[in-house]
Amino acid sequence: MEDWQGKTAVVTGAAGGIGEAIASQAVARGMNVVLADLDTAGLSSVESGLLKHAASVLSVPTNVGELAEVEALADAAYSRFGSVDLVFNNAGTMTPGSLLKLPYQDVRRMIDTNLYGTLHGMKVFMPRMLADGAGHVVNTSSLNGLLAYPAMGVYNGTKAAIISISETVYHELRARQSPLGISVVCPGAVKKEQVAGMVGGGSKSAADKISKFREATGISAAEVADCIFSGLAENKFWIFTHHNFHDALAVRVDAMIGETEPIFELPI
Numbered sequence: 001m002e003d004w005q006g007k008t009a010v011v012t013g014a015a016g017g018i019g020e021a022i023a024s025q026a027v028a029r030g031m032n033v034v035l036a037d038l039d040t041a042g043l044s045s046v047e048s049g050l051l052k053h054a055a056s057v058l059s060v061p062t063n064v065g066e067l068a069e070v071e072a073l074a075d076a077a078y079s080r081f082g083s084v085d086l087v088f089n090n091a092g093t094m095t096p097g098s099l100l101k102l103p104y105q106d107v108r109r110m111i112d113t114n115l116y117g118t119l120h121g122m123k124v125f126m127p128r129m130l131a132d133g134a135g136h137v138v139n140t141s142s143l144n145g146l147l148a149y150p151a152m153g154v155y156n157g158t159k160a161a162i163i164s165i166s167e168t169v170y171h172e173l174r175a176r177q178s179p180l181g182i183s184v185v186c187p188g189a190v191k192k193e194q195v196a197g198m199v200g201g202g203s204k205s206a207a208d209k210i211s212k213f214r215e216a217t218g219i220s221a222a223e224v225a226d227c228i229f230s231g232l233a234e235n236k237f238w239i240f241t242h243h244n245f246h247d248a249l250a251v252r253v254d255a256m257i258g259e260t261e262p263i264f265e266l267p268i
C-alpha cells in the first residue's frame, strides 16, 4: 500500500495536531484530501496552507459524534472526488480527571467524539468502500488504550474500545477475505502547548502532569504522521510511535494472567 497518488483520504480532527500532519503527508503523496473538524476556523487555515501546495482539498465542518454529520461528510467526499481510499478516524478529545469528579458533559464529549466518532467513520465509510472494492481505515487509539493511566479513565476506556473493535473487525475482514483493510494507531505522547479538552471541567493538576510528561517523552505530530504512513506502507495493523511501553504492558498483562492486583507502570 504505497502508491497513494491521485487517491482520496478523509481525515477527521484535521484542523490541527496529528490530523493536520496526516493531511499534509497525504497531500505530499499526491492524494486528494477531505478535512473534517468541528473547528471551522482551524479547517480554513489548514486548507489555505495545503492549497499552497496545489493540493485538491475539501473542508467539511463535521461533528464526528453525530452520525448524520459523518454521513454528510461522506456524501460531500464522494460527490467531490468519486471515491474514498483512506479514512483516518483521528478526531479525539481528552479531559483529564477522575470519572467520579468529571462533569458529565466532559465524559459524554470524550465518548461521543473518540468512540462514537470512530464507529461512525467505520459504519459510514466501510460499506461504501466495500462497494468500490477497496479501502483502508486507520483508527487513532493511544497507548492509553493499553495502559490504565491515572486520572484518565474515561479517555483510556474510549481508546481501549477503539483497539478492541478495530482488532475484531480486522479478524472479520480477514475471515471474509475482504478487500478492505484496517489499522490502529497508538501514539505515545505528542508535544503540544495545551492538553486538549481543558475547555471542560477537568483536573488542572492532572493536566499539568500530562503536559510535563509530554514535554519529557513527546514527539511531534509530523513524526506521528510519518510513523502512520510508514506503517501503512508495511501493511501493519498495529502502528506505534513509541516503543517504551513494552515493559509496562507486560507487567499489566502478567498481573492479569496471574490474577494479582492490577499494576500500572508509567512508560518512560
Ligand SMILES: NC(=O)c1ccc[n+]([C@@H]2O[C@H](COP(=O)([O-])OP(=O)(O)OC[C@H]3O[C@@H](n4cnc5c(N)ncnc54)[C@H](O)[C@@H]3O)[C@@H](O)[C@H]2O)c1
Residues within 6 Å of the ligand: 012, 013, 014, 015, 016, 017, 018, 019, 036, 037, 038, 039, 042, 062, 063, 064, 065, 090, 091, 092, 093, 094, 112, 113, 117, 140, 141, 142, 143, 186, 187, 188, 189, 190, 191, 192, 196, 214, 221
Ligand atoms: N496528543 C497526544 O499526546 C496523543 C497521544 C495519543 C493519542 N492521541 C490521539 O490522537 C488524535 C489527535 O490528537 P491531537 O493531539 O492531534 O489533538 P488536537 O486536540 O491537537 O486535535 C484534535 C482535533 O479534533 C477536533 N475535534 C474534537 N472533537 C471533535 C468532534 N466531535 N468532531 C470533529 N472534530 C473534533 C479538534 O477540533 C481538533 O482539531 C486524538 O484521537 C487523540 O486522542 C493524541
